[in-house]
Amino acid sequence: MIRRLLCLLLLGSSVDAEDILHRDIVVYGGTAAGIAAVREATAHGHSVVLIVPEKFLGGMMTGGLGASDKGVYWTVGGLARRFFEDVYTHYENPERWTRETRAEYLPKHGLIYRESMKCQWFFEPHVARLIFEKWLVDSGAKVLRDERLDRGKNGVTKEGGVIRKITMESGLVISGQYFIDATYEGDLMAAAGVAYTVGREANATHDESMNGVQLHGTDVVSISPYIVEGDASSGLLPRVESKPYGPHGSADHRFQAYNFRLCLTTVPENRVPITKPANYNPLNYELLLRDMLRKKSLTPGKGYFTRVPMPNLKTDSNNAGTFSTDYIAGSYGWPEASYAERERLLADHRGYVQGFFWFLGNDPRVPAPFREEVACWGLAKDEFTDNGHWPTQLYIREARRMMGEHVMNENNFPLKSADADGKKVAADAREPIQDVIAVGSYALDSHKVGMFVDERGHLVWEGHFFRGVKPYGISYRSILPKAEQCKNLLVPVCASATHVAYGSMRMESVYMEMAQAAAAAASLSLENKTTPHALAYPVLAERLKAGRAVLDPVEPKTESVVKAVQNAAEQYQTDLKLLAKRKIITNADDWAGKTSHDGAMVADFIIRAASQFQPTTQINDAIETLQREGIIKSIPYWKKHTVSGQKCGASNMTTLIQNLAQKLPQK
Template sequence: MKFLSSLVVLLLLFSCQPQKNASDYEADLIIYGGTSAAITAAVQAKKMGKTVIIVSPDTHLGGLSSGGLGYTDTGNKSVIGGLAREFYHRVYMHYQTDSAWKWQKKDEYGNKGQGTPAMDGENRTMWIFEPHVAEQVFEGFSKENELEIHRNEWLDRESGVTKENGKITQIKTLSGKTYSGKVFIDATYEGDLLAAAGVSYHVGRESNATYGEKWNGVQVGVFQHKHYFNVNISPYVIADDPASGLLPEISTNPPGENGEGDKRLQAYNYRMALSRHPDNRVPFAKPENYDPARYELLARVYAAGRDDTFEKYDPIPNLKTDTNNHGPFSTDYIGKNYAYPEASYEERKDILQEHIDYQKGLMYYLANDPKVPAEVREEMAQWGLAKDEFTDNGNWPHQIYVREARRMIGAYVMTEHDVLGAKTVPEPVGMGSYSLDSHNAQRFVTAEGFVQNEGDIGVHPENPYSISYGTLVPKKEECTNLIVPVCVSSSHTAFGSIRMEPVFMILGQSAAAAASLAIDQGIPVQELSYADLKVVLDEEKQILTQEK
């Protein structure tokens, strides 16, 4: 009888406790996003004994690294350390196996990379790879570290962030799931979590006056790559007749004054994996809403004598490419992404579909239209979408190249002065080395009545540069437990260099190290001792500085 009485009391006590809903989750660290930065962050947190949940709107892991950008923009590879270097080492190990070479013999691969061989035997790293191989590596990280990943979970951007006393306590997704944590990381390309948390950010180009820069804002007449019209081409439906109206894909707005800020973004595109193996090639299909007239500008480029169509069909293993934008009219859908960062999910879907229709139509046009030179069409006949890539998405990349969306305005703002070596960067947590690289932001009509592009920048730093911890954290008064390794606090020009996938992996790892220490010490991420953080980053073989 006494036993039964005790049991009743225990049951009553248990029933009075608040019951955790099956859709409520809790961990030390909540990471929002499925990018390469999200994975390295999760692995590092697990190494430091923290519980972690990745809340990913994506189904596939790795973001653009597994989404078509296999011809890695590395810059100086000596400053890539930690888990980022481990990623490229695992890619190297994959391609040491005979089974990795299904469509091409290993000794027939040209081993062309950016600045160094694609396959660096001395350092046992490989910088050029097929999309599915990258995804396999990220999935391997996940399995080995027993990462908890909730896929296809989209942040409720309207009311899904709960804050108390300047801290995020919980986020909610559209499916109704909630995630409580001590520290949160926004590892998305869009910066959706930081925006929903009320953290300051910028979209577009600042004026040069904002940070005393040279290469920010509008840059009419600045041509540093090959992505401009190098001969006079009429923008009008009937050549030289303004009354006939403008051809498609040309803005009706004036470009603005050089150096002034605007809301324009550098163009997005999809980094297609193309194949030239006849058994692994899917011909370019004609889109339902295909209209050859929208590519008339390209026909005029060809008629003017340009023939450099295939210069950015960069080779990756197994007779495939990472195909990028090249020339004045190519896969970049210039001027069509301005609304993307702030757009709703449904609006973003429409913007993405417009990009897909444009780019698929372009490929069909190149392969079939009689206005395209015969030699180009003949070469295009050798290419198609790679049949063994993106197999659940019609062989089309699952990730668009969001070259720039929101950028946080945080505790420290990186500018071109930091990147170009004019300043000493405080509290470094990683390094970058790539050029200040911006794709075109607009296509307009010049005062002389010709078509021209604007926004393309390529200024190379003399040396690698450090990236400050303050670049990853918001201002303390805005949020004390959020770290942002992708949409970092930087100007448009500085972000043009920082925005490379190896750097995102580096910053993801450093962000998680900082988050773990802040959790251990129970302090805001802004109050973390840099000396404590540096000890961990040194142990993890992150490269923080380099003697000039």
């Protein structure tokens, strides 16, 4: 009540106490999607308020997800693409590189940037925060921070299926013409009485093949699931269930695990040690330990967590393998939990991930070389400085999912599979989308869901899938509740999708694109005095295209692109003929048209190529020679892929051949 009176005094006596704050469009959720919605709506002159229920802004994009999954690069459009362009511009400035140069960083992996698009995909967390803060300042929108929706019966006021106003826990009341729920949990959607689901549908519900309980193709390992190894009477280790959940493909309440994505570094002056958490439970890591000890060898620097390089000698470190930073079976309660319960769950997740790193770096049972390597890593001191250097966002991979006008499902995706020759091919979607607002391209992907003991007493973990797709359209109707439930709400994050479909749609760039579409639809509804449900799709598509959205899941082939592809193919044939003339290869046909090459064949090629510059018969010497000549960039990659049985991708070989042809000494 005191907070509400203060708000009244600050806003002036002319403001109606029943309607303290009014805006055309109300965006609830400070995620990247929420910020994109604000930018789109204000660009068309509408008044907007962004309500940030969390302490920090930007969700996962500012909270540790520096290695931003995007799928196929050309599918990223609209404001999502603008974000990555802003990242690119930021890092063009040499002063942004405090611990390495741009030239030193770019060769570390192949998905860092797309020069032709002027996009950089990987970034430090504080850079994302700087970009989003500037976006909000430039938008002129009102931003209310640390304001949470009253999720009780008085939180949302509706009349005739229309949200009139929402009330915060502080007592602040906000009204608007249209509302956008951009939270990871869908709290506004749920409070508005919109239908949703949590967990996995049965395969039969939407004629899918990967949904529900996954008992076929699950992973069974010879690791004891009991507190005392091999002794069932000692009880089960944490989060392991005593039996299978139910029949294969049946519905349940479970979903993929959450974790934190840590920004780590080994730079001593910028490293903060990861300490033992107060709620540390060594039993949380017993399965991890047993997995480590059963392996014949462990390679320090590999396995158990990723070390994807971010600028300035930092990482985005994510789950890797079975027992890692994912808090398997520990996240089920999050979507429906109260704010207080979420705080407790947040502490559990942080304690688990923090304890995971402390365990690997300090427990004497961990093999010494691995323990010593992990102990070299610590939290980046110059990141998350207002949160004890810990990431500001729990990675909520999946929570509530709306049951809207259209439920995106497996049948809307062109699925990839291997043919008889092992090549990846894709079947067309059985039910392609016509009202496309964004194009997704990331694989159908679910992290592990749970662990149980089978009838033989073996540990089983289940729920993981990863199925490649071709680019696909996302339906406008998937961000609309059923019209009879709510007429002025759009939901771009907890969109209408099955567990399977959501596994691909849940990329931050896609959230931003769907949120841009939501804000465009709200804006057009205002301008045309209609509702998002009645809005003509061609009108929406026209505005989205004007905002650089990608709406066609087929890669654009302009005349210049076609000509460039033809020229590249002709040049490649010319390069192969030159290499054959120099006796580096014997037959150009052996290299043309292949999707991969055997490592032994590649090793022979590299030795012959290096001998053009300096006589050698050893593959490692040959690789180093070509690296010195600027023909190859990644020594570890070529050392790994020049072994018999390894497969080297055709694109990497094409680049190698092109570079070599340009650098060959004149004879």
